[in-house]
Amino acid sequence: MSLVEARDLYRLYDTPQGTAVALQGLSLDVREGELLVVFGPSGSGKTTLLRILAALDRPTAGSVRVAAHDLRTLRGRGLLEYRSRTLGYADQHYNRALAPELNARELVGLRLALHGERERDARAQALLERIGLRDRADAFPHELSGGQQQRIAVAAALAHRPQLFIADEPTGELDAANAREIYDLIRTLSRDAGATTILVSHDPRAAEIADRVVQIRDGRVSAEDGAAVVNRGGWVRVPGLEEGTRVRGSIDLEPTAQAATRPAAPTGGDVVARVSGVAKAYGVQHVFSSVSLDVAAGAVTAITGRSGSGKSTLLHMLAGLDVPDAGAVEVLGRDVAQLDATQRALLRREHVGVVTQGGDLVPFLTAQETVEVALELRGLPVDGAVAALAAVGLEELAGQRVARLSLGERQRVAVARALAARPAILIADEPTARLDEENARAVGVLFAALARETGTAIVCATHDPALIEHASVELPLATLAG
Secondary structure: OEEEEEEEEEEEEEEOOEEEEEEEEEEEEEEOOOEEEEEOOOOOOHHHHHHHHOOOOOOOEEEEEEOOEEOOOOOHHHHHHHHHHHEEEEEOOHHHHOOOOOOHHHHHOHHHHHOOOOOHHHHHHHHHHHOOOHHHOOOOHHHOOHHHHHHHHHHHHHOOOOOEEEEEOOOOOOOHHHHHHHHHHHHHHHHHHOOEEEEEOOOHHHHHHOOEEEEEEOOEEEEEOOOOEEOOOOOEEOOOOOOOOOOOOOOOOOOOOOOOOOOOOOOOOOEEEEEEEEEEEEOOEEEEEEEEEEEEOOOEEEEEOOOOOOHHHHHHHHOOOOOOOEEEEEEOOEEHHHOOHHHHHHHHHHHEEEEOOOOOOOOOOEHHHHHHHHHHHOOOOHHHHHHHHHHOOOHHHOOOEHHHOOHHHHHHHHHHHHHHOOOOEEEEEOOOOOOOHHHHHHHHHHHHHHHHHHOOEEEEEOOOHHHHOOOOEEEEHHHOEO
16 A cells, blocks of 8 residues: 555746746655655756655645645645654754754654653653664764764654655765665664655665665656665665576676776975864864874865764864864965954955855855855856856756755755855865765866866865765875874
8 A cells, every 4th residue: 555646746946047847747656664765866856756745845736645645735734743743854964953952862752742742751762772872862963973963863753653754865974884874774763663764865875775766857757676786685686576586697797987087186286275283172072183184276185084073174174164172274374273253254255165065055046146146245256157057067057046956956056156266275065965976976077177277276075986086185084183
């Protein structure tokens, strides 16, 4: 029996350039208790589908039912009941979903408390034990690593045993080890809760936990279980064959495209930024100590390391958004710790570009207006906005409002916004976390070309092999400590 039934879904948006089509005739059934993984390129309609299933948006045409709820007509109290009881939701930005004033136990039990459940503390404690965080029950979000925060977010979304659990890119900001833990956790906890699960991802490893895989492209389901999957035990799962079927044959393991060659590191390039013996802690939480590195002009530097190792903290210091407890961070010869907040802001405005993950974009501005505002604030001509959007493949969506862009498209707008000003140093924190492999590689190529042609120093914190392969140098954070 199907818990989710979507028939001929269309979602149209009006734009200054005309009508944009996010979904065009998508149909999908998801069985009760099934774990469905949805793949698709950026802008294919995945996020629009999830928003409709979460009753955050309505289709322009077509029908959609979840657990006997007609989501086209759901209103008022019925809508609130659906979102609070039938639905569980976890997205990529787990850090923003966790209230900073609540500890781990309170976060996991929050939905139960809102429902008036008497056994909420016991249920929360049991879930914390299941996810290996029993000893962190009293910890606040800022005291937890990224992987721990996402485990809390998943447990909180499933604590009330929803009928439908939606996970939107839940591992986009995590390293491979933490991503594997989250996938296992989603499968285990959703099974325990009896939830039907829809997981959207760009990560092929997500297929390892799936009962079924579908591909979405151009607003419709384009393929189902369309590729063989090798699981951790070494077995190959081939579409159309019963589990346990033995076949004899051969597999072509030749790559479909030649791997990119890493650009040679520039020699003799000017040092744009220098980190010398830097240490940082937040209260009792030690982040790192004695970190040193030089950032050269004309190079793409990839800072790698496990989630929670301090990559983002290091980038924040290079951008003047934070200062070290010890040591020095120099950007263009200026020690950021010796500058006040206003002086650091001026340094960013004049010389530093920061690529965010798109969460800070103003939803009612168009993509072009977003880039133009950034240029205007820097006192630069705004006529470079369209070219910057074209460089990240968004020229046709320049007039689209940010609120109507997919998560991946928003991230590319954030890249364009930072690139448009041609800064001396560009800081990018997980710039491809929401992008499919094709778009991630395109960003890597773009970064490499910008560094080579303009001399911009680009520093990325990343887990993404598609971006790392285009870096001039990869620096694991653990090797930078003296």
